[in-house]
Every structure is written in C-alpha cells, then in structure tokens.
Amino acid sequence: xxxxxxxxGHYEYLVTNEPTCDLTRLVTRKRSRWRIxxxxxxxxxxxxxxxxQCWVDQALVxxxxxxxxxFVALQxxxxxxxxxxxxxxxxxxxxxxxxxxxxxxxLRATPPHFRLKRTA
Numbered sequence: 469x470x471x472x473x474x475x476x477g478h479y480e481y482l483v484t485n486e487p488t489c490d491l492t493r494l495v496t497r498k499r500s501r502w503r504i505x506x507x508x509x510x511x512x513x514x515x516x517x518x519x520x521q522c523w524v525d526q527a528l529v530x531x532x533x534x535x536x537x538x539f540v541a542l543q544x545x546x547x548x549x550x551x552x553x554x555x556x557x558x559x560x561x562x563x564x565x566x567x568x569x570x571x572x573x574x575l576r577a578t579p580p581h582f583r584l585k586r587t588a
Contacts, residue, residue, distance in 0.1 A: 470494060514557050515539040 470482040470491055482498055512518040515538045522528040542553045545560065 510553055511535055511539050514542065514553050 472480050472482070472495065474480050480498075482494055484494055508517070515535045517532065517535045520528060520531045522531050539553065542556045542560075545556045546553070
C-alpha cells in the first residue's frame, strides 16, 4: 500500500495485488488514469458518447468511432491550448444560432424494427 498526497493536500491510498510493483510506476499509472477518466467524461457530455441508441454491434462501433472523431475535431478547433472543448462546442453552437442555421438533425442509427415503441 502507498499513501500519498494529491494536489489538494488530501491523502490517497493506492493498493496493488502485485507485491513487486515499482512504487514510481504505480503512482504514474494512477495519475495517467485520471486523463482517461476525464476523456470519457468529456466524450459523454460533449460529443454524444452517452447518447448511443444502437442495438447492432457494427452501429455501436461506428458510433464510438464518430464520437471520438468529433471530439478530436473539437480539440482541433480550440483557439488556444487552454480553451476547453466545452467552450469550443458552445462557441460553435452560438455561431450556428447567430447565422440562423438549424442544427443538424439527430441521427437514428437504429433500424425501425429495433426501436422501442412509445406508449402513452
């Protein structure tokens, strides 16, 4: 077990089932994990990863690939390195509204016979 302090001064406890693990490697892995967590959070909130309604494996794979592509495109549209992807998306949406363009329609990738029927 390793005890360390995070940037807020709070203690963090790291436990591994590998007794010969190098402590530096353990801490490095833990810190790299945070970037992965924020990537998934941002793709869910900003690029539509959580909005997947696919029932077919191939459609699911395509959805994830397109979400990641959209996320990379949003990162490429940043005006400065410190600008967040959320700010880029907001700016892009505001530009669309100012230009009086309708946003693109929501795609329905699920075949009609797989869609859930809505009941009143």
